[in-house]
Amino acid sequence: MMKKSILITGGARSGKSQLAERKALQPCGRAIYIATSRIYDGDTEMAARVAAHKARRGPEWTEVDAPTDLAGALVSTDGDQPRLVDCLTLWLTNLMLDDADWQAETGRLVETLTTQSAPVVFVTNEVGLGIVPENKLARAFRDAAGYVNQAVAEACDEVWLAVAGHPMRVKPNDTPF
Amino acid sequence: MMKKSILITGGARSGKSQLAERKALQPCGRAIYIATSRIYDGDTEMAARVAAHKARRGPEWTEVDAPTDLAGALVSTDGDQPRLVDCLTLWLTNLMLDDADWQAETGRLVETLTTQSAPVVFVTNEVGLGIVPENKLARAFRDAAGYVNQAVAEACDEVWLAVAGHPMRVKPNDTPF
């Protein structure tokens, strides 16, 4: 199985997760799902969203939780199956809420990627295309999310933007810039 | 006239409506404008926006209002002219404000599309690329809007993303995913 890393980005409900699932199952019909979601007490909305995602996935998936130690999860799952990481935005949220050094963790993630044998498909969110948020934390978060997306995109072989359920190729790009 | 359905999506003031008007007039220079806007009491901003759109359109347009029964409007206007639906996001807003079953209505719309002889051009909005809204209703709306966009995109022959007045092709996509 060819080593490959793929980033799928897009807005809310743009079909990112379904596209990423397709990609992850392509090589051998089975894959490992690395969930970064951490359901905070009383967050029934997120619980429902996670349950809906889980219900859509069948027995071809093995599930692993990695709310913060994503690099560690990649190392421990590296084998004969692709990994799907869903998603970088929740992972960043968890790191920021834990007051962890998210820039260092991003660096560690990107370095770990170079050591992997099996493919990794990342899902992430575009959060920077609305009006500047009034809330200072929201501004810091969208800056951090843009930083993480750029760093992981740089390290990936392919980057796709999901729009209304369809993938637009961002990288590699045939058009000379 | 070839049966064809086209979805044009994009952000606020990205030139979606003008691009859709061009597409709708391409086959025969005349078209039917299906307006989904419903001006709520005192909403002078929306009234001004609708008036500006109307002023830009000339006598080659016939106007029909369909704030909620879009499938019905497509059936009753199917003939020798393309239809332009502007826009799905307002239609969804109206359905949600009326507490209608917007998922069922989306299903009915998509089924109706398969029965049409004349082209249909849909305008819609991308609303999911900003920071997660703090308001719960806003989050529910952006999820619903993403759902509608995906369902209609799936049913359409072409999907375009408007950026700064220019169309980027989303579907069909020559790049293997």
Add this chain to the structure above:
Amino acid sequence: MMKKSILITGGARSGKSQLAERKALQPCGRAIYIATSRIYDGDTEMAARVAAHKARRGPEWTEVDAPTDLAGALVSTDGDQPRLVDCLTLWLTNLMLDDADWQAETGRLVETLTTQSAPVVFVTNEVGLGIVPENKLARAFRDAAGYVNQAVAEACDEVWLAVAGHPMRVKPNDTPF
């Protein structure tokens, strides 16, 4: 040096500025940086952002400030070096805060572009792809930003959308619409 004008748009932290810097340095390895930022009293966040951008730029850059008179700055810097304007969104913000006629200024900018000998690379922001802001001023601003982006894109030879640090070509577009 070929006259050329280029618009690079994208979300927050999408890599727009770095892409624009690459473009501006391509012809001769030197360029003029036209900064539109105006640091309002006490805005330490903007001051830090401007400082970070400045630190990344080396001695190949000459800096010029033009918070509002962008057309004038283009005229006075037109010579043997490309200009990088960073960014249109801050320029629009300044004009609106000054109660200036931003539509007239946009018209003047677009006309001035046609008189230039050296290239101009513009950076701008996409701010219209989130949920409709509740704040009326924010809505007016995102409409104005969309207007400016469309007007400048129309006048430019090339338009690019930055996504996760990578450029997607918007114009010229080989795909027939």
